[in-house]
Amino acid sequence: MIKSSLPKILSKECDGDAIIFRLFIAADLPFFNGHFPEQPVLPGVTQLDWAIRLGCQHFGYPKNIATLEVLKFQQLMLPDSEVTLEISENKPKTKLIFRYFDGDKRFASGRLTLATESTPICETS
Template sequence: MIKSSLPPILTSQIGPDSIELRLLVAADLEYFNGHFPEQAVLPGVTQLDWAVRLGCEHFGYSAAVANLEVLKFQQLILPGQEVTLVISHNATKEKLTFAYSDGDHRYASGRISFASKQDDGAAQ
């Protein structure tokens, strides 16, 4: 099992309702091991994990994801690439929208809905 870790953050721009992070997808990340033998590719689940963790950290959510919406993986993220992750916050709907890109290249995007703060005490 791979211990979840975040990538190096090269630069960041922080606004009231969004953050923009330039990430280094280092070639030596464990996530590339065995995914895939012919050409290493950053797994989509790792991209989602980073968006959830960084969004929760910045906007104060617990990691209690309720739903994933309009999740799309358009292009492969390869070892050694730099990508920009933009996470926008919609406090009213308790949702984060994220997108990985580099210039005109769009790699992945989606919307993360969180369990309502009222649901925190619900039986699991």
């Protein structure tokens, strides 16, 4: 995990097995530096990190990922934009499912399995 700082959370609501955040993606976030000079774009690894951190925090999981099953980036997330991040849980399978969107616009989505005590994880140094 890259341990990035989180964006400004404009709102947060719980909806059953899901948590929904409205986020402001400020242009002065350091993740835009050099990614890319002609048109700054929020890196996918930052989007993934935010979903993992916020999902694990809300649902009470340690931030250990066993498998990244699905990851799709559909549209670019640009500076000074607002997006919705919805994260849901599949508790029996220890999975988090997330998606970034704004109305009909889809930015990114993914599904990941969280490591449990019996699930081996890869450690990086």
